[in-house]
Amino acid sequence: MEMTYRQPYRTPAAALALLVHTLFFALLYFGVGWRSEQPQGMVVDIWDALPEAAPASVAEPAPPEPAPVEPPKPVVKEVAAPKPEPVKAEIQLKDKKKPIEKVVEVKKPVEVAKPVPPKVTETMKAEQAAKAEMERVRAERAAAEAAQAAANGRVVDEFVAKIVAKIRRNIVLPPDVPDNAKAEFDVTLLPGGSVLSTKLARSSGHVAYDSAVERAILKSQPLPLPTDVSLFKRFRDLHLGFKPVE
Template identity: 40%
Template sequence: MAAEALAFPQRPEPALLRSFILAALMHGVLVGILLVGVRFQSRPPLTVEVELWEQPPPPAPPQPEVKPEPPPPPPKAVEPEKPVVKPDIAVQKKPEPKPKPKPKAEPPKRDRDFEKRMREQLAMEQQAVQQQDAERRERELKALIAKREAAARASALATWTDRIRAKIRGNIILPRDVPGNPEAVFDVALLPTGEVLSVKQTRSSGNPAYDDAVYRAILKSTPLPKPDNPALFERRLELRFHPHD
């Protein structure tokens, strides 16, 4: 440094401030480009989740749509009745209201009784209809909940059997040349610990080598995975196998 200072007594690097500002500007531009460029990519794609359930859910989705609809019918159902009742009153009432203002005392009294009775009747009818409707709705709701529960249970069961199948499939030593994708069905009896008690073939795939391979694989993977929820456990399971899953 000292030698340099001697060699160049007064020679500062030219345009120091200008270079500093330009460098700062350059980095500002760079950071700006980086921010904009990366934010463009960062918009995450809209993910759509689809849950595939195995059994009853298909009826379930339409059900909720049916459920909101029933409420409308009841009012309609009531209304048709009302018009039938009402006209009666209306017809009988209409002549009276006009005379009402003039002869005040006599006819209205009887009429009021009648009207009152009619109204009570109507209210009762309406109440009955509403009750029925509420009951129906409740029943539907219960059915829906039951269905949902059944569906959840079925799907949990399906995941459990899937896990079992996956474990067994890992142990299957595929014989060569299994033509097509035939299905072999086995009936497996389990202990709650997951141990296999017995294996029975209920349907052959038509390929004895494949049947044997699956049979051996089931026995080999004997502590089978337990279900996540112990309540789901079933002693007998029907397992279906395809050579080319």
């Protein structure tokens, strides 16, 4: 007696099997990222305000046209939203300034923002305010750079003094050296503070003193250097002068 078996669950079973595999591979593909590369550090600049004035000042003589390209940053779009009255636009801009502050931007946002064309209803007042803002940001940047340079200079001076002091401690003074004898050396350093070469730039006139200074320089290795590696280039070639009495 032959029996026929109904198998109504074939198709659902196949669908479920496919679903299981799809889920598993989706999990593997999206959930697991085996990557051997290190994540790249991102350099950011902290800006008080977005430099939206840059395109306006560049394209100032051109008559305002409808923007064909959508501006990349939503903040800019909000500022440039159609405003019928100029006075209101200014108020709007002032209001917007608060949230714009401390926007973290990828470096060189000025170049990024340049292709943005001028907006239809940007008033002269808004432009001027934005330009003033831009000037202020530039000035602040320049000031910050100057301060940084000054700080670097201080560090360099400090470490040159440390180097000279260390060498001076190692000088064994020969007898009968006149007080005004001054030996000048060109010292070339390696990163890490070891001395690559020393060259007598100007003799003190007292040969024993010259060689005593040279020995002291070599004995003082490694010379103290700042931990900031970027400053090393200012220590690569040093010109140092030594007198028996300072």
